Amino acid sequence: MTKICAAVDLGGTTVKIGFLTEEGIVLEKWEIPTNKENGGKSILSDIATSIKEHLGNKKLSDLCGVGIGVPGPVQNDSFVERCVNLGWGATDVGKELSVLLDNLPVKVGNDANIAALGEQWMGGGKGADPVMFYTLGTGVGGGLIYKDRIVTGFKGMAAEVGHLCMEPNEVDACNCGGHGCLEQYASATGIVKEMKRTLQSGVSSRLSLESEFSCKDVLDAAKDGDKAAVETIERSMDYLARSMAYVSYVIDPQVFVIGGGVSKAGTYLVDLVEKYFNKYCQLMKEKPKFGLATLGNDAGMYGAARLIFLL
Ligand SMILES: [Zn+2]
Numbered sequence: 001m002t003k004i005c006a007a008v009d010l011g012g013t014t015v016k017i018g019f020l021t022e023e024g025i026v027l028e029k030w031e032i033p034t035n036k037e038n039g040g041k042s043i044l045s046d047i048a049t050s051i052k053e054h055l056g057n058k059k060l061s062d063l064c065g066v067g068i069g070v071p072g073p074v075q076n077d078s079f080v081e082r083c084v085n086l087g088w089g090a091t092d093v094g095k096e097l098s099v100l101l102d103n104l105p106v107k108v109g110n111d112a113n114i115a116a117l118g119e120q121w122m123g124g125g126k127g128a129d130p131v132m133f134y135t136l137g138t139g140v141g142g143g144l145i146y147k148d149r150i151v152t153g154f155k156g157m158a159a160e161v162g163h164l165c166m167e168p169n170e171v172d173a174c175n176c177g178g179h180g181c182l183e184q185y186a187s188a189t190g191i192v193k194e195m196k197r198t199l200q201s202g203v204s205s206r207l208s209l210e211s212e213f214s215c216k217d218v219l220d221a222a223k224d225g226d227k228a229a230v231e232t233i234e235r236s237m238d239y240l241a242r243s244m245a246y247v248s249y250v251i252d253p254q255v256f257v258i259g260g261g262v263s264k265a266g267t268y269l270v271d272l273v274e275k276y277f278n279k280y281c282q283l284m285k286e287k288p289k290f291g292l293a294t295l296g297n298d299a300g301m302y303g304a305a306r307l308i309f310l311l
Pocket residue numbers: 162163174175176177178179181
């Protein structure tokens with residue numbers, strides 16, 4: 001009989017939960033709100049209750065375990081020191097959730113890492129190894145999968161590519177306190193900020209400093225050939241590709257998967273990344289492939305399931 005698990009992607013506003021088979025088939029999926037009241041104390045019991053309610057004619061013991069992704073660094077596949085977005089202090093997520101679910105095995109991963117694992121299992125990096133996943137959203141996150149496992153490093157900082165320093169002389173500070181981090185240029189927020197710089201330097205554009213615009217507006221304008229937008233996006237993708245060249249010389253990924261809101265710009269972005277990557281990675285005869293994430297918001301759920309099936 002095929003194995004079934006429960007997979008949970010715990011976010012700051014909603015919890016995505018699903019039942020998946022070891023072949024990667026989603027039998028059922030649903031969402032519940034994340035209750036952050038009282039320091040998020042009821043979150044794990046809400047999840048346990050919801051899983052039980054959705055069992056239908058299955059029993060808890062029919063599940064081979066529960067995989068869960070959380071928004072923060074995870075130690076020993078179970079423990080988090082704190083999750084700012086949930087209001088949690090030190091929490092042994094694996095142990096607490098397991099107790100709530102009749103001692104089922106529970107494995108915990110960081111949300112960006114499990115999204116990477118999901119994309120490597122069933123998405124844009126399917127079948128490839130190593131896979132390096134970049135998520136370009138409000139910030140820039142990363143996840144590295146090597147021999148089907150998440151690489152966390154010594155303190156969980158492995159693959160935090162968003163804070164690779166690309167411009168040491170940058171005047172503006174990054175959220176991390178550093179200056180010139182990749183996410184200051186290649187995230188959605190970074191792209192908008194860089195576009196403002198381009199406009200300030202006087203390059204012509206249909207967008208203007210007098211009115212608000214989003215990252216999507218900049219990407220759309222660039223696709224239409226808007227001079228300032230093209231210049232901005234080319235610069236951002238140059239930074240992104242340079243960081244990928246650095247990553248390549250360390251871990252030599254077979255595939256880079258690009259996800260997050262910015263990646264909705266599709267092949268236009270991928271083509272630019274490839275162009276600049278080649279500029280910075282002359283030595284490699286066989287270049288890595290560049291692909292788009294395909295699982296969207298479900299990537300974390302797939303990755304959480306994969307954590308359990310790899311036990
Ligand atoms: Zn930073």
